[in-house]
Each structure stands twice: as C-alpha cells, then as structure tokens.
Amino acid sequence: MSIEGEEKLQQTSGITQNKRPEARNRIGLMEKLRYIKNNYWLYLFVLPAVVLTIIFKYLPMYGVLIAFKDYSFRKGILGSDWVGFHHFERFFNAPNFEQLLFNTLQLNIYGLLLGFPVPIILALMLNQVRKAAMKKNIQLFLYAPNFISVVVVVGMLFVLFSPTGPVNKLVVAFGGMPLSFMSEPEYFRPMYILSGIWQGAGWASIIYVAALANVDPELHNAATLDGASLLQRIRHIDLPTIRPVIAIMIILAAGGIMAGGGDKAILMWNEMNMEKSDVISTYVYRIGFQQANYSFSAAVELFNTVINLIMLFTVNFIVKRVNDGDGIV
Template sequence: MENKDIPSKNVANSSYKVKHNKQPQHKHRLKKNMGNNYILYIFLLPAIILTIVFHYVPMYGTIIAFKDFSPIKGIWGSEWVGFEHFVSFLQSPNFLQILINTIKLSSFDLLIGFPIPIVLALMLNQLRRAKAKKNIQLILYAPHFISVVVISGMLFIFLSPTGPVNSLMTIFTDEPYSFMSDPDAFRSIYIWSGVWQGAGFASIIYVAALSNVDPQLHDAATMDGASLLQRIRHIDLPTLKPVMAVLFILAAGGIMAIGFEKAYLLQTSMNLPASEIISTYVYKRGLQAGDYSFATAVGLFNAVINVILLFTVNYVVKKLNDGEGLV
C-alpha cells in the first residue's frame, strides 16, 4: 500500500512544482518580450503618461465630494461632511427632472444614432464605383469636422423665426414657429443634428469591417439565387456582429455621460425644462456658482451610474452574444 501511494505523491509534487513555476516563467517571458520590443514600449510611454496625468491623478480631487471644500483650507483642510452633498442632490426639487432629461436625451440618441451608421456602412459597401464611393464618403464625413459651436450657431440661424426653415413654413402656416424656445422640439433638434454630424464618421469602423468580407461569398450567394437583403443578413451582418457588440457596450456604458457643450449651447430660458441635464447642472453649480463640493458629488454620482450601466450592458450582451463581451 505504501508503494502504491508513492507515485501519486510524486505526481502531486510535480504538478505542484509546475503550477508554482508558471509565474516565474511568465515574468521571464514578459521581460524578454519587453527587451525585444523596447522601441514599441517607448512609443507607448507618452500615452501611458498622459492617461495617468489626466485620468488617474485627477481622481484624487473626487474626495472633495465628501467635504465642504474651501479653496483657502485646501482639500485636506476642508471639513468632512460625508454623503451630505449626495443627499442634498437626491432631495433637490429638480433632481428627477434633470435625471429624466439626461436619460431621455441619451437613450433616444443611442436608439436612433446607433443603427444609422450601420445602415450607411451597408449602403456604402454595395457601391462598386470607387470614385463615387469616395465622394459620398467625403460628404458624409465632412460634418464631423465642424465644431459643435458652429453647429449650434447654424441651428439657431436656420431655426430662428426669420430663418430659412420658418420662411418655408410660413407658406403653409400663418405664423413662424419658435423651435429653440419649445422644450418639446429641443430633444429632436439635439438628436437629429447629432446624427447628421456624427453618423457618417461613425460608419468608418463598420466600413472597415465589411472590407474584410470575401467577395467570393457574395458571388457564390448570388449564383445560388440569394437576394441583396439575404446577402446582407447572412454575410454582412454576421461580420459586423462583434464590432456592433463592442461599440454598443461602450455607447450604453456612457449613456449618462452625454456631451455638455452642445446641450449647453442650445439651451435657452424657454427650453430649460427639457435641456437641463446633469453635465450642464454640474457646470452651473460648480463653476458658475462656485459650489465645487456639490458639483463633484453630482459628477461622481453620474460616473457611478455609468460604471453600473457598463457592466450591466456588458453582461447582457455576453448572454445574448454567446459569451462575447467587452470585459
């Protein structure tokens, strides 16, 4: 019996040694890889430094969300108040309105703006004339390079009571319509102007993914009698599925981090009930009113919700996409 137990002990000891020798071997391979490709790591170094300086170092300042911050006393000298600012924000009379505005604006922007670049990419992929395809892509990509300030100014000019849109509408109506003063019109103006500005440029990733599709697959499907929609459904869409999953997770994870600039620039005193969102509220309370602690608490609250949404959406996509997610 003792002799029979010896081999099992040796096997256990050998497996134990192999298991615990993996870590030194892994470190050795990592050092060897860094030594052989040190030039690549040098090129990567500026990006790492910038990420640390502008993304990780500022996290230290979030501590003022739990303090009654005073610029004179500094971060550590300010009085600790715990979750007082969070409670104050949750109990504020305009909390629900700001939260609902943010969720509605970002959700509709995602639901409308996410599929349009995919449709554009599928349409561009069907063009066979290279020159026509390049010209159409140039027209679609150009709005992305226009400043948000310029876009907002254009919207105010075109949609003003004396603008070209109202000039056409007065042919059928007696009075001009004040688009920028109507809270109900603000959401549509924000979303569709964003689609016009960013859909073309957002389709680049999908166009690049479709360029990897073997043309012989389409030729074979055409010979078998497959229609255009059938080829898109069974060849192009499965190719785009992994890219769509990753981009949807990233977009849904940042659903609460909707852009500040455009919403603030399009705000008027009349459309404020629909245009006031968390980012504009933080700007007004933090920089304009000087309530830095409260603004930081609201921003931290927003960030926590974004992180929760990111992991939730990633989990759902993993379940629906056969275990393929972002994290």
Template sequence: MKTAVRKNSIISAPANYKSLRATRFKKILSNYELYLFLAPTLLYFIIFHYVPMYGVLIAFKDFIPTLGVWGSPWVGFEHFERFFNSFQFWNLIKNTLALSFLQLLFGFPLPIIMALLLNQLRNQKYKKFVQTVIYAPHFISVVVLVGMVYVFFSNTGLINNVIMIFGGDPINFMAKAEWFKPLYISSGIWQETGWAAVVYLAALAGVNPEIHEAAIMDGASKFQRIINVDIPAILPTAMILLVLSVGNFMNIGFEKAYLMQTPLNVTAGEIIPTYVYKVGLQNAQYSFAAAVGLFNAVINFILLWAVNKAANKLAGTGLW
C-alpha cells in the same frame, strides 16, 4: 509520499515564478521599441486620468480650497442626499435619460444602414462623392453647429421663411422646450452619421467577395445577401460600439446642450453634465458638483457592465 510531493511543489513554485518573471523581462527587453511607442499614451492616461481620481474624495467632504482635499472636513453622503432630495433631481434624470435614449435609438442604427447602402454602390465616383458629403459635417465644431441651428430655426430663419411661404405662422423653435430634444437629436444625427459609418464600411471591406459570389450563384437577391452576409459580418463591430455607446449613456454632449439652452427651454435642456458645470464652476460648489458627477459615473459603469455581460451572453462579443 503525498507529503513529499506537496513539499516539492511548494519548493518549486517560487523557482517557477522567478523563471517566468525572467522570461517576461527578456521579452520586454527584446520588444522595448513597442513599449517606448506605448509609453506616451500610458503616461497620458496615468497623469491626466488616474492620478486626478483622488479628487473624487471631495464628493465626501466639505471642500475648502485653503485647507485642501485632505484637510477639508469629512461629511460622508451629505452631498448625495442633497442631490437626491433636490427638486431638480427627477427633471435632470428624465432629461438626461431621454436625450441619451433618443440619441441611441435614432443615432446608432442609422450609420449601419448608411454603411450597408454605400457598400452596395458600384459607381465609385458617386460613392466617394456621397461619402465626402456625409463625412463633412463631422468636422464642424460644436459652436458652429449650434450657430447654424440658431440661424436656421430662429424667428427669421430659413425654416420659418419656408413655413410662412406656405401660409403658416413662424415658430420660435429655440424658445419652446418641446423642440429642444428634436433639434438636439436631429442635429447630432446630421453631424455624426457619416463619420460613424466609416467603421462599418471598414468591417464590410473585410468580407470575402467569394461569399457574395457563392450567394449569387445560389440565387440570393441583393437584400438576402445584405441580411445573410453583410449584417453577420459587421455584427461583432456593432456589438462593441453598442457597449461603448451605452457605457457613455449618461455623458451626452455637454457643449451642445449648454449652448442650445435658453431661459425658455432650460426645463427640457438641463442635463446632469450642464448642471454639474453650473453648480461646480459657476457657483463654486465643488463638493456638491463632484458628488453629482460621481453619481453619474457610477450609473455609467453599472450600465457598461450590464450591457457588456449581456453582449457576451447573446453574441459572444464584448469589451472583456
């Protein structure tokens, strides 16, 4: 009897699979407009993100352009060992981690605080004015932003003029390595805080007003309502954005770091993305640069997986 049931299940499995495929195909045909709508995005990622991934092979080869990717000789982990033994390795790791950590530490909570404060404003005209003012810096290009930093913090810039008015000595901010990180982080906060707050404001807009009314009836203060109503409402959104931020931990802004570098502050400003650009494109060491970039990507993936797993356990919210 058991053998007969087992044979029947084996025979019926392919039939069930075929019926499921037919049903799925019918659903795709009935919603073909949605798939056509998604097609350009899917093609973009396939052509420009997945197909070029075969180029990672040059990290394990001594790439010679005339021989191509497949024809170049295989060298294994030689380029990785060269990077790990390089005198710049620990300085690059330290600078990249320090900038990423400081950017996350100061840049991540500020949009949440800004959104909570804006959400409490009742004067709509003033609220829109503040939103416009804090959003505007996001639309400034990186080149213009760095130019503003140079203008404000140069020897004859506004900041040094204020320092000299109060009897102090001018500081050459852009030539001192210890000032690179504060200028990088503060300029990024000024540019992106307002824009990042938009996501949290959208989440706060979905909070049912009746919950606030009930809390007011129970005697809750404004601060208590922020803690017990608003923050729980935006917590899932905050966790998703935190996972994404940590997943991009090692890929901090290449353009701004590169533009802010000078021969005098490069010891504090040299990070992995700028190093890859210099050795890969400027010095034409393609295989070595690919190995460094792959190492960076692997670290990012490990961080993304670990933080996503922690977020699922602690808050029940994650990317997957």
C-alpha cells in the same frame, strides 16, 4: 511495500505537486519577460500613451475627494472639512432631481436608439457603391459635418430655426404660423438628436466601412449565383462580419449614456426650454461654474460617472451573454 515507505512516497508526491504550480508560474514569468525583451520596441511605442493617460487621467482622480468635503480654496482639497455623503443626499433630495435624471436618460437613450443604427446603414450603403471615385466623394460629403464645431452647429440651428429663418418661412409659405423652435421645450430633443445624428453619423460609419472591407467578395459572388437578393446578402454576409464591431460600439455607447448633453445642451439651453433641456451636465455647469459650489457639483458629476460605469458593465455582460447564444444579429 511497508507502511513507512508508502507514507514517504505520499509525502514526496505531495511536495512535487506543491512545487509544480510555482514552477509553472516561474516558467510563465520567464516567457513573458522573454517576449517583452524580444518586442521591446512595441512597448516603447505604447509608453507615451501610457504616460499621458497616467498624468491626465489617473493623477487628477484625487480631486474626487472634493465631492466628500466642504471644499475651500484657502484650505485646499486635503485640508477642507470632511462631510461624507452630505452633497449626495442633498442632490437626491433636491426638488428637480427626478426631472434632471429623467431628462438626461430620455435625451441620451433616444439619441442612442435613433442614432446608433444610422452609421451602420450608411456603411452598408457605401459598401454597395462600386465606383471608387464616387464612393470617396460621398464619404467626404458625409464626414464633413464632424469637423464643424458644436458652437457653429448650434449657431446654424438658431439661424435656420429662428422666427424669421428659412424653416419658418417655409412653414408660413404653406399656410402655417411661425414656430418658436429654439424656445419651445417639445422641440428641444428632436433638434438636439437629429442635429447630432447629422453631425456624427458619417464619421461614425468609418469603423463599419473598414470592417466591411474584410468581407471576401467571393462570398457575395457565390451568394448571387445561388439567387440571394441584396438584402439577403447584407443579412447573412455583411452583418455577421461587422457583428463584433457593433457589440464593441454598443458597449462604448452605453458607457456614456449619462455623459451626453454637455456642451451642446448648455449652448441650446435657455429659461424657456428648461423643462426639457435641463440635464445633469447643464446643472453641474450652473452649480459649479456660475455658483462656484465645487463640492456639490463634483458630487453630482461623480454620481453621473458611477451610473455610466454601472451601465458599461451591465451592457458588457448582456452583450457577452447574447454572443454566447445566437449572436446580436
């Protein structure tokens, strides 16, 4: 073959190779459009949720501009003066910044470490109940606290742990002195975390109970015949089954590590336990609603959200790396 023929052949093959990705993309797009056309009713079901998410989650995001402006009702969000990172610097230089950050992290990390395993344990215990009627009654008993309002739960705490409440009467009956549970700072975190576990653990166990329903009973029967104990069957059969669910729940919980403490902390907060109960959520409430400093409170809350986002991606990365190895369990 001549040199000119070889050059023409190389040019032709190069053009063909350049067209192949475009052809593949075109075919992939046509397949996607065909799939959407054949399953359009699925997208119609999703459409209302997408519309509501856009309206109530994405459109209000323009309000984040308040954090970078000296907001004025008269001028509006777009007309207010731009101040950049002034409010963030003011928050970082605040004398109580470290206390707020430390209290928020402690409250939520302790709550995650103590509260996260409880729904898993409850689900594993419920999975061992063989009588359907008894299992339903136990589940109803465990799920009920979730439907109690946070305001009512805090009200119950004030009644039970007041100086003349049932708990202090027991303390006095055993020879002790009445304790100020709701005003002493050292009691704030235990009461907050334990009451949260009581209220939400049963409801949070639903997803694990549903995941355990996928376990093949034949696996347990075979393991029992081989002499495996109950704990061995839970470790080698039940936990590996719900491992993906545990990973997802860890990621979601980590994404809200700084968001906890909102309504309940505000309801339990007072001047006497402020040393431990003053978290970022209560600080935003005081600055934003009581002092009407909307720009500064928006900057503090935006900082809180950014930390949550960083935690979400960090934990997601760690969980992926762990799952590529030996797994979580």
